[in-house]
Amino acid sequence: MGQFSVFSRLGLPVLLAATAVLYLWRLGDSGWANAFYTAAVQAGAHNWTAMLFGSSDPANAITVDKTPAALWVMDVSVRLFGLNSWSVLVPQALIGVAAVWVLYATVRRVAGPGAGLLAGAVLAATPVAALIFRFNNPDALLVLLLVAAAYCVQRACEKDASRWWLVVAGVAVGFGFLAKMLQAFLVLPAFATAYAVAGHRTLSRRILDLLIAGSAVVLSAGWYLALVELWPESSRPYIGGSQHNSIIELTLGYNGFGRLTGKETGGLGNLNHDVGWARLFGAGMGLDIAWLLPAAMICLVAGLILTRRAPRTDPARAAFILWGGWLFVSALVFSFSNGIIHAYYTVALAPAVGACIGIGVTLLWQNRFDIRATTAMSGTVLVITILAAVLLTRHSEWMPWLRSSVSVGGVGAAVLLLVSGRLTPVMARSVAALAVVSCLAAPAGFSIATAATSHSGAIPNVGPSHQVSGRGLGGAGGLLDSPKPSTELVATLARGANDYTWAAAVVGSNNAAGYQLATGAPVMAIGGFNGTDPAPTLERFQQLVATGQIHYFIADQMMMLTGRWGSSSGGSRAATDIAQWVETHYTPLFIDRAAIYDLSAANT
Structure with a gap:
């Protein structure tokens, strides 16, 4: 009976200690984990309005x-x-x-x-x-x-x-x-x-x-x-x-x-x-x-x-x-x-x-x-x-x-x-x-195998094997993961970022999160998580470009993989319209196969 009493007293501390070890062990291996939410945390930690509403970026374009x-x-x-x-x-x-x-x-x-x-x-x-x-x-x-x-x-x-x-x-x-x-x-x-x-x-x-x-x-x-x-x-x-x-x-x-x-x-x-x-x-x-x-x-x-x-x-x-x-x-x-x-x-x-x-x-x-x-x-x-x-x-x-x-x-x-x-x-x-x-x-x-495996992207999986990356081609992220841009691309996006409200804009919140976390500068997530929200509209985007608030537009490889946005979901096609307008009026610059458009240059 005495042994059982000791077990009862020690059981909870042992359980909580074991749980803490399981949940904290090598926690940093997952990096930004779900970059979609980490970027919003980055925004909220720098801007109170972004924190209150859960904005994806500190300039408050759109929320999660x-x-x-x-x-x-x-x-x-x-x-x-x-x-x-x-x-x-x-x-x-x-x-x-x-x-x-x-x-x-x-x-x-x-x-x-x-x-x-x-x-x-x-x-x-x-x-x-x-x-x-x-x-x-x-x-x-x-x-x-x-x-x-x-x-x-x-x-x-x-x-x-x-x-x-x-x-x-x-x-x-x-x-x-x-x-x-x-x-x-x-x-x-x-x-x-x-x-x-x-x-x-x-x-x-x-x-x-x-x-x-x-x-x-x-x-x-x-x-x-x-x-x-x-x-x-x-x-x-x-x-x-x-x-x-x-x-x-x-x-x-x-x-x-x-x-x-x-x-x-x-x-x-x-x-x-x-x-x-x-x-x-x-x-x-x-x-x-x-x-x-x-x-x-x-x-x-x-x-x-x-x-x-x-x-x-x-x-x-x-x-x-x-x-x-x-x-x-x-x-x-x-x-x-x-x-x-x-x-x-x-x-x-x-x-x-x-x-x-x-x-x-x-x-x-x-x-x-x-x-x-x-x-x-x-x-x-x-x-x-x-x-x-x-x-x-x-x-x-x-x-x-x-x-x-x-x-x-x-x-x-x-x-x-x-x-x-x-x-x-x-x-x-x-x-x-x-x-x-x-x-x-x-x-x-x-x-334990799950804890020993690093996890990233919007849809993590249990078990010992690494999840399949959802990233698209050429460093740009797809729906489930975020891009990890090269040093050259990060330097390009960060150059002069303080002169703009948004250093860049890209379709999809996961894509924007990768570039924002890498540069530390606000990146607009056009269309939100799926790229199907009417935020911003083409007219609004053109206005922001005309007033010098967005520096670059990054062409997202998701477009090549899944087609234009909003066509089969009942959602907005604003992201498609914006991408087409940029492609028509600006000349792309390719860095590590990622296409970026300098919106501060005169359009054609």
Whole structure:
């Protein structure tokens, strides 16, 4: 018993230290990571207006296509420590460690420290978590805020709890919206149901509390929308991702219902041909999140069965409703969305997977003297290790011994779990440890491989192999990565940059980011992320050129690879018109096969 007490006290520091090492180790190898966001951080660290709106450049031509809360965290870091890979990425890693800590605290209140440690370990060891908490996409902050909101909802369900816990949960979800927009609201049905079912107040008071919490969500998310909509358009950047310079349009359209229906004006078309539940286990998302997903589902069902006769306010059942609802709704949306969706979005499932496993396994273990519970545990371990072996075959050349080791350990643990109720306490704990190690070894190993691999571009991938670069020809970036211009090209663009509002202009935010980060001078991203936003229009661009505000135009190789912009997406063709006008009226200069046009020269 004394050894177990020591384990409980040391478990959390060890978990957090291991998580910190995993998320911080060789973090600088990824360089600018997602240069699209790093350039916006560079802009925000130099200009307060750019920081407020999330501009792609410090001269405030256009914003990124998200609300900017995640950028604000990195902006502060860069203002304090200067612009470098570590100042951009360390906040993300620390956010990941904090998320593991808060998840531990949440699960611990329901099922004890052992369950909390298991839940935290599952989150930390999920490959997509090891990817995103080492990267600068906004999903990291979203996950932390939603886990914090779940903690507050759980506290609100406790006896004699203040309704302020529910209000704080609403505020956390609202600020989650400011990180990743409508995705933050996927947890709301689960949160509301958990409190409505398990809250200790009367039904009328619970309904009133939920209405107040809903108001907190609206206020904490809506103030920013109101600010942007009411701010004069002439003194703020264009809202990237929208066709009418509207953050409401961005929220409900390109980043909202368009993700569900596939009708995203300005997008590049629907490439999702794997719609359905199998998507989470398929080639696109399986290696990110599938490893322990069946275990979470089994534990969720088993937990609801075990608590079916518990009082209405039973905290374990409330937790299963909360985390199970989070898992189900988010998995449903990710599986059946017809619009743009990326595998790394599934990091939002990882906390729910960890919580369901931590609480469910603890309940099953407490009931191990019942053959039904031991059968459920045995079956879970068997399913997980078989799935791990299947997933590992997708990288068959990487650590082939791990597949056989996990299989042997898993089968052995599954057999021994069937008789765990008859074993001595020491032997039973040894079997439990074998089962946990067998189930976590494969995802943890894949997470370590992910951490050991540098990642860049807009769509990072998990695993040991480097992602395929999305860069175009001749040093100019494509949609997924940013260009890395030569020293000569950088020197040319930087020469006289202080005499212009923008040192250069190029179609696409990823392309602009590469040149801006290399030169340190503002580079206009024509058309935003996809090159399909009407910002600027041809008339406006001509006006800026005529008044001497843009020095160079860089011909983007994306045009040669994908054709003109906006033709098949319903988006604006302004970028095409601008490129054609420049090509017609100015003479190109080729530097390392990159074509640049000096807009300060007299046009023909």
